[in-house]
């Protein structure tokens with residue numbers, strides 16, 4: 001497994017972790033898939049209170065204490081008291097003493113007013129000082145959202161921003177990626193396989209190009225696509241895989257480096273990904 005630094009914490013996390021959206025749909029296979037992923041070195045697991053599967057993820061973790069556990073508080077729970085309550089709920093459902101990375105799921109509640117950022121970030125910092133969470137992260141934050149959250153934090157830093165990023169969704173390359181690099185914020189890439197669409201159409205030009213490039217490394221199209229996501233060094237990808245085969249394939253996406261020429265060939269698809 002390749003490792004990257006989480007924010008500027010000095011702590012290493014695997015460059016490939018595991019997403020869990022709907023992993024519980026097929027419970028037996030889902031648990032085995034998560035456990036196999038841990039064994040393969042994908043020892044970061046990401047969930048959310050909104051996924052309604054924290055208990056399931058906790059079951060997969062079991063007694064292991066070497067898994068980096070990331071979860072999220074939903075934007076309807078951004079008042080001080082709701083953040084604290086949501087975290088306690090997540091701790092209990094996951095069955096862990098501490099959450100390694102606690103993230104704000106989305107910047108705003110589109111259905112109603114969102115409490116002032118100072119109140120929400122204050123509650124997140126309180127959770128750190130109480131020892132309930134280790135690091136504070138966000139998700140789906142723009143540069144502006146990050147700036148406003150960072151400006152009201154006292155003791156802690158935002159260590160990560162979880163956003164969509166894949167060969168099919170490259171919007172963060174406009175400004176967010178550079179901003180995060182400059183500020184020492186790790187990008188956690190969700191939907192790194194375009195929710196499966198990268199391999200969904202095997203006759204697509206992108207899939208064929210990925211396969212063609214992969215031949216030079218003894219890797220599959222999916223492995224090249226995931227390796228591309230983590231190739232910048234400040235990014236952790238969290239593909240979701242519900243089967244043994246998919247987990248093994250994804251775990252094999254680390255441990256090699258695409259050449260500059262191959263990265264350029266993949267860049268030619270940028271225009272299609274906007």
Ligand SMILES: NC(=O)c1ccc[n+]([C@@H]2O[C@H](COP(=O)([O-])OP(=O)(O)OC[C@H]3O[C@@H](n4cnc5c(N)ncnc54)[C@H](OP(=O)(O)O)[C@@H]3O)[C@@H](O)[C@H]2O)c1
Pocket residue numbers: 018019020021022046047105139140162163189190191192193194195196197199222238239240241242243245246247249250
């Ligand atoms: N923060 C947010 O707002 C947010 C939003 C969306 C997602 N997420 C997180 O990011 C994670 C990943 O995103 P995602 O699940 O939407 O999309 P994804 O990881 O890009 O794609 C998952 C899909 O790809 C398939 N797949 C996985 N490995 C494969 C392989 N080696 N070959 C072929 N197909 C493969 C999976 O099928 P099988 O299940 O059959 O293996 C599943 O259908 C989520 O699970 C969730 O934890 C966060």
